[in-house]
Amino acid sequence: MDPTLRSYQKVSKSPTNPHSLTDLRQSSVPDLFQGPAGSGLAPRAEHEVHGLPSGQSALGLAEKLRQAYFWIVNHAIISPYYDIEYHDGPRKSIEFGDQQLHLPSDQSYSSFVLLPLLNFAVRRKCLLIGGPGRGKTASAILMGVLAGYPVNDVRRAIQHGQPQMTIADLLGNPLPSHLIEAKNMDEIQIAWRKWLGMRVKIIDEYNRIPTRTQSALLTVMGDNYAEIFDQIYECPESAWFMTANAEEGGGTYQVIEALRDRIDIVVKTLHFSSRFLGELIPRVEKDIRPEEVVPPEIIFSEIEMDQLYQDVLKVGIPLPVQRRIEFFASQFEYCAPAGEQFEYKTKDTLRLSPLDARLVMAQQTDMDPLLALGQQTLNGISVRGLLTLLLFCKALAWFRGNPEVALEDVRQILPFVLHDKLIQNSEAAFFELPGHAVYRVDKISWLRRLFDLSCIAFDRLNRDHDDPVSRLSEAFALGLDGVTEPEVRLRLQEIEVLLESFSRQGGPLSAYLFEDAIKLKYLHQRYTNYLKWLQWKT
Amino acid sequence: MAAVEDLKIPLELAELAEELRRKSLLGNSSRLPLMNQLWQTFLPLLMPRFSAITPLAEALSNALYHLCLSPSARPEEWLLRLNRGLPDCQQPQTLLDLAEVCAWLAGQPERRERALEILQTLPDALLESVFLSSWSASALRAGLQASAWWHPEGLNQTPAAWDPNRAVVHVMGGFRGWGGPFLFPPRLYLASEQIWVQSGNEVWQILADVFGWKLKRSKYLPGHAVPAQALSDPDHPASGLFLAEGNGFQVLASLNSFKLQLFAPIHR
Numbered sequence: 001m002d003p004t005l006r007s008y009q010k011v012s013k014s015p016t017n018p019h020s021l022t023d024l025r026q027s028s029v030p031d032l033f034q035g036p037a038g039s040g041l042a043p044r045a046e047h048e049v050h051g052l053p054s055g056q057s058a059l060g061l062a063e064k065l066r067q068a069y070f071w072i073v074n075h076a077i078i079s080p081y082y083d084i085e086y087h088d089g090p091r092k093s094i095e096f097g098d099q100q101l102h103l104p105s106d107q108s109y110s111s112f113v114l115l116p117l118l119n120f121a122v123r124r125k126c127l128l129i130g131g132p133g134r135g136k137t138a139s140a141i142l143m144g145v146l147a148g149y150p151v152n153d154v155r156r157a158i159q160h161g162q163p164q165m166t167i168a169d170l171l172g173n174p175l176p177s178h179l180i181e182a183k184n185m186d187e188i189q190i191a192w193r194k195w196l197g198m199r200v201k202i203i204d205e206y207n208r209i210p211t212r213t214q215s216a217l218l219t220v221m222g223d224n225y226a227e228i229f230d231q232i233y234e235c236p237e238s239a240w241f242m243t244a245n246a247e248e249g250g251g252t253y254q255v256i257e258a259l260r261d262r263i264d265i266v267v268k269t270l271h272f273s274s275r276f277l278g279e280l281i282p283r284v285e286k287d288i289r290p291e292e293v294v295p296p297e298i299i300f301s302e303i304e305m306d307q308l309y310q311d312v313l314k315v316g317i318p319l320p321v322q323r324r325i326e327f328f329a330s331q332f333e334y335c336a337p338a339g340e341q342f343e344y345k346t347k348d349t350l351r352l353s354p355l356d357a358r359l360v361m362a363q364q365t366d367m368d369p370l371l372a373l374g375q376q377t378l379n380g381i382s383v384r385g386l387l388t389l390l391l392f393c394k395a396l397a398w399f400r401g402n403p404e405v406a407l408e409d410v411r412q413i414l415p416f417v418l419h420d421k422l423i424q425n426s427e428a429a430f431f432e433l434p435g436h437a438v439y440r441v442d443k444i445s446w447l448r449r450l451f452d453l454s455c456i457a458f459d460r461l462n463r464d465h466d467d468p469v470s471r472l473s474e475a476f477a478l479g480l481d482g483v484t485e486p487e488v489r490l491r492l493q494e495i496e497v498l499l500e501s502f503s504r505q506g507g508p509l510s511a512y513l514f515e516d517a518i519k520l521k522y523l524h525q526r527y528t529n530y531l532k533w534l535q536w537k538t
Numbered sequence: 539m540a541a542v543e544d545l546k547i548p549l550e551l552a553e554l555a556e557e558l559r560r561k562s563l564l565g566n567s568s569r570l571p572l573m574n575q576l577w578q579t580f581l582p583l584l585m586p587r588f589s590a591i592t593p594l595a596e597a598l599s600n601a602l603y604h605l606c607l608s609p610s611a612r613p614e615e616w617l618l619r620l621n622r623g624l625p626d627c628q629q630p631q632t633l634l635d636l637a638e639v640c641a642w643l644a645g646q647p648e649r650r651e652r653a654l655e656i657l658q659t660l661p662d663a664l665l666e667s668v669f670l671s672s673w674s675a676s677a678l679r680a681g682l683q684a685s686a687w688w689h690p691e692g693l694n695q696t697p698a699a700w701d702p703n704r705a706v707v708h709v710m711g712g713f714r715g716w717g718g719p720f721l722f723p724p725r726l727y728l729a730s731e732q733i734w735v736q737s738g739n740e741v742w743q744i745l746a747d748v749f750g751w752k753l754k755r756s757k758y759l760p761g762h763a764v765p766a767q768a769l770s771d772p773d774h775p776a777s778g779l780f781l782a783e784g785n786g787f788q789v790l791a792s793l794n795s796f797k798l799q800l801f802a803p804i805h806r
Contacts, residue, residue, distance in 0.1 A: 032597075032600070032601045032604055032637065032638055032641050032649070033596075033597035033598075033600050033601055033634065033637075034600055035599070035600030035601075035603045035604060036557075036558070036561050036563060036599075036600065036603055037554060037557065037558055037563070037595075037596045037599040037600050037603070318757065318758045318761075319758075319761040320758055320761075402757075404757050404758070406757060
């Protein structure tokens with residue numbers, strides 16, 4: 001084999017993240033025989049436990065995905081941008097005027113390569129956006145090859161968005177002879193398109209698909225089935241990769257909102273760093289296409305893909321991290337001028353009205369722009385958004401070899417998940433503060449800054465140690481069986497006292513207190529109903 | 539002792555030896571002197587016994603590396619027991635199984651569960667040769683399975699008439715500046731019958747048995763963890779001592795000390 005080609009197919013035998021390898025094993029027992037000397041011997045039980053082909057263990061799957069990551073960044077997609085930064089101890093920062101370059105002190109990652117891989121692992125929908133020729137489609141093709149499909153099959157299965165694309169182009173055609181002979185719809189057989197049955201689905205330039213065809217695509221994306229002439233095709237669980245040349249639906253057709261909402265994670269391409277031109281020369285000289293020389297060691301079988309997803313789900317989210325996500329999510333839905341009744345003071349109410357949300361929100365002038373984070377967005381975070389966030393947090397922690405999600409995992413993944421889900425209110429006072437105008441352009445940094453500000457507020461309120469609403473919720477979660485009438489009255493009183501303390505704080509109500517008040521009203525109502533029942537029983 | 543550079547290393551191990559030497563794990567500049575001993579005295583014994591020696595050399599070197607880095611482990615004891623059992627190892631896998639059992643006996647309590655499983659499959663003669671005692675293999679299996687605090691090499695103890703009042707004590711921890719894990723004096727917590735240690739923002743879970751202890755690092759203290767109770771002494775109301783009981787042992791911490799004392803078993 002040609003030495004250049006051989007170097008392309010080389011996969012590192014060393015552990016890609018030795019520290020995290022140890023961490024994951026701490027949930028069971030660290031492997032005695034793996035370490036600095038060669039590859040060691042894997043203990044027998046590892047292979048037997050999971051029954052995976054080719055002796056692949058569950059731990060090996062995380063390592064295999066990391067190897068895939070490093071192969072892609074080293075050989076396939078030249079993306080020398082370590083924008084997902086992790087630090088182990090102090091980091092070094094170098095200043096360029098008012099800008100800073102951080103040198104991460106722990107293994108850090110390039111989002112453009114890592115996030116599609118995580119999407120591959122959790123089988124969700126990933127949008128790759130950026131200028132032409134930046135490797136969006138190449139990245140998506142690589143994911144198809146990693147799923148075990150021949151590269152030609154992957155290329156043929158790509159759905160290329162174009163203005164003339166019909167539903168038949170996308171899903172398939174009824175067989176003409178059946179159309180003529182059929183007495184009823186059931187007799188019409190459909191020649192379904194092959195891509196529907198694949199575990200990696202690629203839609204290139206999805207914002208060039210006509211609106212009507214987008215609706216058909218929405219059904220496949222949302223409900224995982226295709227329908228033509230009353231015939232149904234059930235698709236397997238699959239990872240979706242969509243590409244778009246321009247953001248904000250700036251393609252030939254406006255992307256329908258429901259379709260945009262189905263996108264779970266957004267990945268931005270970054271430019272090609274000219275210092276890496278030398279890497280391109282062997283590709284030209286030897287006519288090497290990375291997707292054609294993917295090493296077999298990093299290709300995943302169907303069983304492995306299923307196992308991979310199951311392993312991600314097992315990663316835990318510790319309560320302190322969960323609380324901070326809750327607190328962050330509670331910042332965005334409240335909008336005082338949107339409603340008269342307490343429950344309707346939300347951006348959802350505003351959304352259903354014909355008024356311009358920006359104008360209504362601009363009425364709130366007495367809010368601190370650094371504390372009222374909700375002022376910066378035109379909507380709140382949907383349940384789907386939160387589910388996706390939790391899943392990708394788990395995936396990132398798993399990829400790093402950790403049994404639990406760390407706060408930094410949330411901080412790193414959140415901007416990419418909420419990129420298209422939290423709509424920026426660029427007229428908010430926050431963006432007028434010195435140095436904040438850049439956040440109107442750089443949405444990833446803006447969302448990360450939002451999370452940081454939320455964590456600062458969380459710490460300032462000492463929510464880790466002083467959260468009476470959580471305490472009351474936990475008491476309620478223990479159940480009402482055996483709770484006596486005096487105890488119920490005590491709890492009701494406690495809820496009322498707490499609500500009154502909110503009202504005594506003065507000034508405009510904070511978004512997180514709005515969510516707390518809603519929760520307290522809920523608890524109050526549940527206890528009231530229970531009290532009524534207790535009285536009726538006696 | 540002859541330097542590893544002077545040793546005649548078989549060709550098939552040369553690459554591995556060079557890798558370890560490059561990582562300062564073997565040779566004159568080795569950070570782990572015991573690694574030289576493994577390569578000089580133990581690995582040569584494997585050559586006439588087993589055909590494929592490289593994977594074994596890799597695995598055993600890695601095992602020794604982990605034991606040397608484990609604060610509570612006694613790698614010399616591991617090597618000693620391995621030497622004792624080697625004549626009864628007929629298969630490479632048996633040797634690796636023995637290495638795993640010996641790692642447990644040399645102070646890695648986290649391997650207890652797996653080691654007990656392996657004990658069931660080890661040949662009787664091999665099992666008996668590992669311990670300096672007169673117990674039969676079946677008595678060893680039963681005794682080790684029955685109690686985490688029975689030591690087959692203990693004085694006049696039998697698995698059946700084992701004296702529960704005889705507390706085994708480990709002293710663990712220490713200030714990080716002196717090689718220990720703690721930056722601040724540790725505080726004890728109890729959650730789900732497990733004892734946890736917090737020092738500053740760092741958290742560990744304590745695992746222990748008669749052969750050793752381990753501070754297993756954790757990201758967080760469990761949400762329902764409760765602080766250990768202060769020991770009440772009528773003469774010294776503020777004794778500054780805290781005692782936690784859980785998982786079959788007790789741990790004592792002092793307000794100003796970086797060390798923890800482990801007593802076992804708990805008398806009930």
